[in-house]
Amino acid sequence: MANTGANTGTDTGSNLRMHRSDVVPQLVGDNRDFLIIAGLAGTAKDIEGLELGADNAFVLGGAMGAAVSTGIGLAVMQPDRQVLVATGDGELLMNIGALATVVASGVERFSILCVDNERYGETGNQITHTSMGTDLAAVARGFGIKNVLTVTAEDEIPAANAMLRRADGPNFVHLKVNDGPPTRPPGRSWDAVERKLAFRKALLGHS
Secondary structure, three states: OOOOOOOOOOOHHHHHEEOOHHHHHHOOHHHHHHHEEEHHHHHHHHHHHHHOOOOOOOEOOOOOOHHHHHHHHHHHOOOOOOOOEEEEEEHHHHHHOHHHHHHHHHOOOEEEEEEEOEEOOOOOOEEEEHOOOOOHHHHHHHOOOOOEEEEHHHHHHHHHHHHHEEEEEEOEEEHHHHOOOOOOOOOOOOOOHHHHHHHHHHHOOOO
């Protein structure tokens, strides 16, 4: 199949996959098991949709490519807490070298959930490289990430839920979803200072 960077309508087969608003809540389970860093756009809405304004989640919202790097820093400073980074395929591709830093940093209680819809959802739903053959799970393994699992069907969700909680990581769950829109939580606050203070209080017990 021939693809071009300008093609926004190519059917890559993603419409046959699960919808993110159905599967992400099942896969994450109890979000209070984690300190969560969420990337921009779709995954920010995925995480905020689990529990509106959850103070254990810092939702970047618009800092494309920063989620994994931010999560590494958090995991290094909080080695006894389970850190979960939720990111999308487009964002991860933008800063793919962060996966190498995950391994080099030595973090173990650290998990990445990559919600891969093969689209740049914020900029017009253009196809990403994962629709052209790039396998982010294989990339994660190549960088040395210890535990890697690709989820393409509902019966694989329990294993992925358990993997996110493994303390002998790092862990990488590659979730393939269709290109349907994420949940849009009502009343969401995008105030960075407010969210920072709430997250700091959840982390340290004070603001």
